[in-house]
Structures are given as C-alpha cells and as structure tokens.
Amino acid sequence: MRRQFIFLVALLVMTLTASAQGFFAPSVNSPDIAKDGTVTFKVKAPGADTVKLIIDTRVDTLMKRQGNDSWSITLRDLEPDLYMYYYVIDGMKVLDNENAHTLRDVKNVMNIFVLDPKGNCPMAVHDVPHGEVRAVWYDSPTLGTKRRMMIYLPPGYDQSRQRYPVLYLLHGTGGDETVWLEQGCTAQILDNLIASGEAEPMIVVMPNGNVDEQAASSMSEKGNVQPSFSHKNWMDGTFEQSFNDIMNWVDNNYRTRAAKRYRAIAGLSMGGYHSLYISANQPDDFAYVGLFSPAISRMDQGKSKIYDDLEAKLVAQFKQRPKLYWMGIGDKDFLYNDNAEFRQLLDKNRLRYTYHESGAGHEWANWRDYLVIFTQLIFK
Amino acid sequence: MRRQFIFLVALLVMTLTASAQGFFAPSVNSPDIAKDGTVTFKVKAPGADTVKLIIDTRVDTLMKRQGNDSWSITLRDLEPDLYMYYYVIDGMKVLDNENAHTLRDVKNVMNIFVLDPKGNCPMAVHDVPHGEVRAVWYDSPTLGTKRRMMIYLPPGYDQSRQRYPVLYLLHGTGGDETVWLEQGCTAQILDNLIASGEAEPMIVVMPNGNVDEQAASSMSEKGNVQPSFSHKNWMDGTFEQSFNDIMNWVDNNYRTRAAKRYRAIAGLSMGGYHSLYISANQPDDFAYVGLFSPAISRMDQGKSKIYDDLEAKLVAQFKQRPKLYWMGIGDKDFLYNDNAEFRQLLDKNRLRYTYHESGAGHEWANWRDYLVIFTQLIFK
Numbered sequence: 001m002r003r004q005f006i007f008l009v010a011l012l013v014m015t016l017t018a019s020a021q022g023f024f025a026p027s028v029n030s031p032d033i034a035k036d037g038t039v040t041f042k043v044k045a046p047g048a049d050t051v052k053l054i055i056d057t058r059v060d061t062l063m064k065r066q067g068n069d070s071w072s073i074t075l076r077d078l079e080p081d082l083y084m085y086y087y088v089i090d091g092m093k094v095l096d097n098e099n100a101h102t103l104r105d106v107k108n109v110m111n112i113f114v115l116d117p118k119g120n121c122p123m124a125v126h127d128v129p130h131g132e133v134r135a136v137w138y139d140s141p142t143l144g145t146k147r148r149m150m151i152y153l154p155p156g157y158d159q160s161r162q163r164y165p166v167l168y169l170l171h172g173t174g175g176d177e178t179v180w181l182e183q184g185c186t187a188q189i190l191d192n193l194i195a196s197g198e199a200e201p202m203i204v205v206m207p208n209g210n211v212d213e214q215a216a217s218s219m220s221e222k223g224n225v226q227p228s229f230s231h232k233n234w235m236d237g238t239f240e241q242s243f244n245d246i247m248n249w250v251d252n253n254y255r256t257r258a259a260k261r262y263r264a265i266a267g268l269s270m271g272g273y274h275s276l277y278i279s280a281n282q283p284d285d286f287a288y289v290g291l292f293s294p295a296i297s298r299m300d301q302g303k304s305k306i307y308d309d310l311e312a313k314l315v316a317q318f319k320q321r322p323k324l325y326w327m328g329i330g331d332k333d334f335l336y337n338d339n340a341e342f343r344q345l346l347d348k349n350r351l352r353y354t355y356h357e358s359g360a361g362h363e364w365a366n367w368r369d370y371l372v373i374f375t376q377l378i379f380k
Numbered sequence: 381m382r383r384q385f386i387f388l389v390a391l392l393v394m395t396l397t398a399s400a401q402g403f404f405a406p407s408v409n410s411p412d413i414a415k416d417g418t419v420t421f422k423v424k425a426p427g428a429d430t431v432k433l434i435i436d437t438r439v440d441t442l443m444k445r446q447g448n449d450s451w452s453i454t455l456r457d458l459e460p461d462l463y464m465y466y467y468v469i470d471g472m473k474v475l476d477n478e479n480a481h482t483l484r485d486v487k488n489v490m491n492i493f494v495l496d497p498k499g500n501c502p503m504a505v506h507d508v509p510h511g512e513v514r515a516v517w518y519d520s521p522t523l524g525t526k527r528r529m530m531i532y533l534p535p536g537y538d539q540s541r542q543r544y545p546v547l548y549l550l551h552g553t554g555g556d557e558t559v560w561l562e563q564g565c566t567a568q569i570l571d572n573l574i575a576s577g578e579a580e581p582m583i584v585v586m587p588n589g590n591v592d593e594q595a596a597s598s599m600s601e602k603g604n605v606q607p608s609f610s611h612k613n614w615m616d617g618t619f620e621q622s623f624n625d626i627m628n629w630v631d632n633n634y635r636t637r638a639a640k641r642y643r644a645i646a647g648l649s650m651g652g653y654h655s656l657y658i659s660a661n662q663p664d665d666f667a668y669v670g671l672f673s674p675a676i677s678r679m680d681q682g683k684s685k686i687y688d689d690l691e692a693k694l695v696a697q698f699k700q701r702p703k704l705y706w707m708g709i710g711d712k713d714f715l716y717n718d719n720a721e722f723r724q725l726l727d728k729n730r731l732r733y734t735y736h737e738s739g740a741g742h743e744w745a746n747w748r749d750y751l752v753i754f755t756q757l758i759f760k
Contacts, residue, residue: 100487107480113604130517137510
C-alpha cells in the first residue's frame with residue numbers, strides 16, 4: 001500500500017512538472033450534467049474581462065463571473081444530442097481543460113458532451129451489443145492508389161456466417177472517412193437502433209470522398225498537413241467514377257448481400273451530391289438513396305459525363321422504382337432553395353420521393369437525426 | 381463554377397458565424413516544419429504578457445514577441461518522433477488553434493506533430509502497405525461483462541489464409557485500449573517495420589487494463605465521465621486473472637498461431653507489471669516478454685495469489701527458457717531503483733534477460749522506442 005501511494009505521488013509530481021494543468025481529476029466538474037438534463041459550465045479564467053460559451057450553432061452566450069477568477073452558466077431545455085463547444089476568453093478560442101473529450105470539425109477542435117438525461121438518446125453509448133469498427137485500406141485501381149475507409153460491422157458479424165445489407169455513407173466538404181463515426185455517432189446510432197429492432201443489422205461503409213487524399217490528414221504521409229475545405233478534383237466526377245472500386249472491394253472482402261435490394265447510399269452535403277449522382281448513374285445498384293442537405297448544383301453539366309443529362313438519368317432510375325428516395329434539409333439551410341428547385345424537377349417528372357424538412361441549417365444536429373430516420377427505413 | 385463559388389462562400393460565412401476562429405486554412409502555418417527538421421511555432425495572443433511553449437517533458441520555454449500580437453520560437457535538433465505540445469498564455473493552458481491534430485494523455489488534451497525530416501521515423505505514416513485497425517468488443521466471463529479492445533492486423537490479413545503470431549500490448553495507469561494506437565503509434569510502427577522486413581507480420585492486441593471500465597471513457601455508457609488515473613481493482617490481480625478471456629477470444633476469432641512460440645506480451649508501466657505477472661503465472665503461454673518501465677512493486681504479496689511467490693514463479697518460467705525477456709527503462713525514471721532491485725532478483729537466480737537503459741524518464745518517447753526495438757526481436 002505504502003509503495004503504491006508513493007508510486008501515485010511520484011506520477012503526480014512528474015506529470016505536474018510536465019503539464020501546467022488539466023492532467024488529473026478536475027478541479028471543477030464541467031460540464032456538469034444534472035439528472036434533469038440541466039448543464040452547468042464552469043471555467044477558471046483569472047484576469048479575463050469576458051468569457052463566452054459557444055455550443056455549435058445552438059448557443060452563443062456570455063458567462064457570468066463567479067468570485068474572482070471563475071465564470072459559470074447553466075443551460076436548460078437542450079435536446080438530447082451530441083454537443084460541440086468551446087470558450088472564447090477575451091476574444092481567444094480556448095478549450096475546456098476540465099473536459100478531455102474533444103472532436104475536430106474540419107480544422108476546428110472543440111470539446112464535446114452527450115446529453116442523454118432519459119437514457120434514450122441514440123447518439124449515446126448504451127448497454128447494448130456493440131458492432132465492430134474497422135479502419136481498412138482498399139485498392140482503388142481507378143485512382144491508382146491505396147485509400148483508407150471506415151467500416152461498421154453489426155454486432156455478431158464475426159461470430160456468424162450471415163450476409164448483410166450495406167449502407168454506403170458519405171461525408172461532406174471538409175470531412176473525411178472518420179467524420180461520420182465522430183460527429184456522426186454512426187456506431188452508437190446503429191448499435192442502438194439494431195438493439196431495439198428499429199433498424200436492420202447492416203454493414204456501413206464510410207469512404208473518403210476527397211480523391212486527392214489517401215486518408216484523413218491525421219493519417220497522411222505528408223506529416224503535419226492540416227485538414228481543409230479545399231481539395232483537388234472537388235466535385236468534378238472523379239469520386240463518383242471511382243466508386244465501383246469501393247463497392248467491389250467491400251463485396252469481395254465482406255459477407256455482403258451484393259444486390260441492389262440490399263444496398264443503400266446516403267450522404268450529407270457534398271456526400272448527398274455524390275449519392276445523388278452515383279445512384280443516378282448506376283440505377284441498378286441502389287434500392288435506397290438518402291440525400292441529407294445535399295449540395296445540389298445544377299450547373300455542373302459538361303464538367304463530367306457523370307453530371308450530364310441528370311433529368312433523363314433520374315427518370316430512368318425511378319422507372320426501376322427505388323424502394324426509397326429520401327431527402328432531408330433544414331429550413332435555414334443555405335442550400336434550401338437549390339434543394340427546392342431539385343424537388344421541382346422530381347415533381348415535374350412525377351418521381352416519388354420522401355421529403356423531411358427539419359429546423360436549423362447545414363449542421364450535424366440535422367445529419368445525425370437524418371441518419372437515425374433513414375436507417376430505420378431501409379432494408380425492410 | 382459560379383454556383384460552387386457561392387457554395388464555398390456560404391459555407392465560409394455560415395461557419396465563421398458559428399466559430400470564432402480556426403476553422404479555415406490557417407492564418408499562420410504553425411508548427412512550420414522545415415526540410416532540415418527545424419520547427420517554428422507561431423501564435424497570436426493579443427494583450428498577453430507571457431507565452432510559453434511546452435512540448436511533453438522535452439521543451440518548456442518562453443516564446444518571443446513578434447510585432448503587436450504574435451509570438452514565435454524556432455527549435456532545432458529535435459529527434460524524429462511524435463511530439464505533444466501546448467501553449468501557456470498568461471498562466472492558462474491553450475491549444476494551438478492552427479493545428480487540428482490533437483491527442484489526449486489521460487485527461488490532458490494536447491496538439492501533436494510528427495517530426496520526420498528524413499522520411500525514416502517509424503512513428504510517421506509512410507507509403508507502405510497498411511495493416512487494419514479494429515475496435516472490437518469481447519466477452520469476459522471472468523469479469524461478467526463485454527469489453528472493448530483494439531486489434532492491429534498486419535497488411536494482407538484479410539486477403540490471406542495465413543496464421544500469425546500475436547503480441548499482447550498493455551497500457552499504463554491512466555491509459556486505456558486506445559492509447560498504444562495514439563501516443564504509441566503502434567499501427568505506424570508495425571506498418572513500417574513489417575514493410576522493411578525488420579519485424580515479422582504479427583497481430584497486436586491492445587486490451588483495456590482497467591477492469592472497472594468496459595471501454596475508454598469516450599465510449600462509456602456513463603456519458604461525460606472523464607478519464608482518470610484512479611480505478612477500482614487497480615493492480616490487485618483482477619486484470620491478470622481475467623487475461624485468459626482475452627487470449628481465448630483472440631484465438632477463437634483470429635487466425636493466430638495459438639502456441640507459446642508465437643505469443644508475446646509486453647506493456648508499459650502498469651502494463652509492464654501486468655506483463656510480468658501474467659507471464660510468470662502462465663509460464664506455458666509466452667515465449668517473449670517485454671517490460672517497458674514496468675511499475676514493479678514487490679510489496680504486493682498477499683494482495684492476490686497472482687502476486688505470491690514471484691521468485692519461485694520466475695525460476696519456473698525461466699526453466700522453460702523464454703526466447704526473450706526484455707526490460708527497458710530510462711535513467712531518469714522514478715521507477716529506476718525498483719527496476720534495479722528486480723534485476724538483482726533475476727541476476728541472483730541467474731535468469732537471463734535483455735536489458736536496455738535509455739535516457740529520459742517515465743514517458744512515451746521511451747515507450748515508442750522500446751516498441752520499435754522489441755517488435756524487431758520477437759517471432760524470429
């Protein structure tokens with residue numbers, strides 16, 4: 001016992017030398033989530049004039065001074081969800097040193113918390129069977145390179161001989177193969193919905209939609225390259241043309257049900273655009289299509305044959321009766337009008353789709369919700 | 381083209397509204413790594429009196445003011461490696477908003493960069509075949525729960541029918557199943573050493589050594605629980621007694637060579653202590669043992685039968701001639717004397733081990749190096 005005490009004290013001293021603060025049990029518990037879902041943030045900022053709390057697009061508020069060096073704020077009535085936040089102290093972005101959980105959105109690192117007061121938020125980890133997450137490297141003959149993607153396998157995959165349907169799930173501009181698992185909470189959502197019987201067991205394939213990247217920048221050979229919104233061969237048809245490399249590799253390496261009836265494609269923003277054009281150009285491949293705030297741009301004709309003759313392609317695609325063509329968008333999304341125009345095109349041709357309009361804008365709170373909705377509708 | 385421009389501008393405006401800074405292409409390139417390995421840090425801190433740069437235990441220095449609001453410092457002669465750093469601005473820990481790459485050490489989040497000026501640092505991602513990383517959940521009948529662990533599979537595993545040797549790689553107090561992949565760079569190190577032929581292709585199994593956790597706190601059902609050094613059933617024999625659950629699950633679910641000759645166990649700090657006792661109690665299971673700065677404590681007798689009669693167990697273990705019994709420690713490690721005492725015990729009994737003494741203390745720079753050395757010595 002005495003030795004172990006000395007061991008812990010030694011670790012403490014050694015680590016405090018190396019680290020100004022934040023290494024050990026928090027001096028304040030923040031964010032402090034009460035059982036009723038009330039969330040209290042506390043931060044020490046000696047000498048600061050103003051301290052702000054920013055929670056994704058949902059909260060932007062001044063905190064209140066408490067005593068000499070502390071600031072605090074309590075929020076009520078937040079919806080169960082994943083939240084990303086940071087502080088702005090006298091104009092400078094600062095993370096919460098009391099909270100070790102962070103995520104990156106493009107190149108912005110933020111703290112996170114999951115609000116789940118009733119234990120039923122699909123984005124939270126629950127006591128249910130968990131699927132497996134794999135980071136794999138596949139060959140892309142079209143792009144002439146190895147590339148990384150993430151695969152979610154449903155609970156029991158490794159212990160069964162069953163074949164499973166596949167959802168291809170695509171990210172937006174600024175994302176990469178990791179983002180649907182991180183901000184998207186894909187593994188938690190699928191674990192929870194499969195356990196409750198609300199979604200069918202399925203494989204989810206999350207490739208990297210930036211064709212100039214082999215992998216997320218954290219896994220780049222180029223070293224300290226920073227994630228960015230701008231990429232070569234951006235929305236020029238190259239990703240769509242290389243998509244069969246992904247499908248072939250998945251069908252060759254996993255126990256998939258390799259037929260249209262058991263294949264879905266969905267994506268957010270740029271990934272919605274990719275999903276739209278991949279499914280329109282490959283009408284025999286996907287029975288289910290999900291467009292989440294898709295970055296629809298009807299000015300792309302001529303840029304690649306992938307984008308030519310969209311209307312005729314859609315008519316041909318719908319002639320084969322996709323089981324579900326699902327669109328979701330927030331009423332404050334800057335792409336709202338482009339999406340409305342696209343719906344007019346579908347309406348004009350009497351092509352039947354499911355439309356879900358939510359509040360809010362072009363943001364992850366919507367895309368997680370859309371995934372929760374969409375995954376309950378497919379493969380049934 | 382015009383629409384795409386509008387799209388990007390809209391994204392920009394929308395995101396800037398939500399985020400004070402840091403979202404887009406950096407305003408300054410920091411850390412700026414020159415081809416000769418010189419690293420320059422730049423930070424904007426208007427109104428600050430002092431700005432410090434802390435790089436793990438290696439650098440703790442004031443930065444120099446440049447103009448009105450910027451601070452800078454250039455470092456030379458750093459060794460190729462992974463580095464973790466942060467700033468201290470007027471006494472407050474602040475991350476580098478120009479660098480999206482961060483890692484967590486226990487509950488301390490820091491920025492990282494990999495220094496690889498000659499393209500031969502084993503901790504960097506190189507253009508070599510990449511193995512697969514899996515996050516899996518296994519049953520532990522002994523602990524009565526499902527638990528998460530990480531598995532590295534060598535390049536080509538999924539495409540071959542070959543069986544592979546297995547290295548069980550254990551973390552320290554404060555770590556979890558993710559830490560050997562993150563600070564430990566295990567996937568990069570194995571990819572690089574297997575590609576060069578310096579290490580044999582092997583499976584690496586990274587379990588969670590905190591028996592009161594099902595998984596890293598980021599995957600906890602308890603929500604916003606923060607990672608910590610303190611755990612129930614800490615070094616009391618429970619983890620060691622449940623270790624066969626891990627080995628059985630791995631041998632049942634992977635193409636292992638399930639024999640002593642093809643099994644290694646190694647760990648850092650608490651994980652070195654676990655490796656010592658698991659291998660001593662199971663002398664038929666491991667031909668290779670690696671103790672990386674092991675948290676040896678010879679006062680544990682009586683706490684669990686796992687820790688009783690160590691000397692006799694070691695004599696019995698060495699009678700069966702392990703192929704390698706490897707120990708590494710830094711000459712400034714606070715566990716140095718405990719390790720010297722343990723070596724005396726081995727020497728007294730004429731038990732043959734390999735001893736590696738490095739500089740520095742109880743830290744990741746050593747443990748990454750030890751992994752690079754150890755993985756080149758096993759399964760040959």
